[in-house]
Amino acid sequence: GQNIDQPTEMTATEGAIVQINCTYQTSGFNGLFWYQQHAGEAPTFLSYNVLDGLEEKGRFSSFLSRSKGYSYLLLKELQMKDSASYLCAVRDSNYQLIWGAGTKLIIKP
């Protein structure tokens, strides 16, 4: 079966760095996405990886290793507004998205 695993919850301190991991087992691979979802709101697109390596976008970076079925989202200089759930999703060979359950990130002052 297809599966996406990510931690349920993480806590970090304002100004610090946090890494949210995602491992996947899917039927084929056509890209990995990270979305941010604030409580009570819709998910919004953060990043996309289709080749191995690191993609940097401001304070956020996303890494992919296709051979290991592994990705991480790195958030630097954490701000209180970064408190949200972070969703990992993989697009499979049928071009369908398989979603993880999300990681709730709590930022403490």
Added chain:
Amino acid sequence: IAGITQAPTSQILAAGRRMTLRCTQDMRHNAMYWYRQDLGLGLRLIHYSNTAGTTGKGEVPDGYSVSRANTDDFPLTLASAVPSQTSVYFCASSDRAGTTGELFFGEGSRLTVL
């Protein structure tokens, strides 16, 4: 630019009633999707449409139907609502010809079936 508009935002419904959740996008995206999101579970695909006039079943299609008469509209109908359909429903769209094909989501419809 509105993006994707869903209606209603929230609804309480008696079991057995018929309900249609509306979704309209103004981005001219070819693909549209309906997801449900439940606590502790990932987004689960109910139905999708790759282009106007076509629809397909997702992971959890039972009890739901969709239509795609034109590019902009993608309504989701619950023919006879049951309490297990209590959830937050998100409509989304994507441009499959785009660079990444990322999804754009509506604000969600919170449905409670009693």
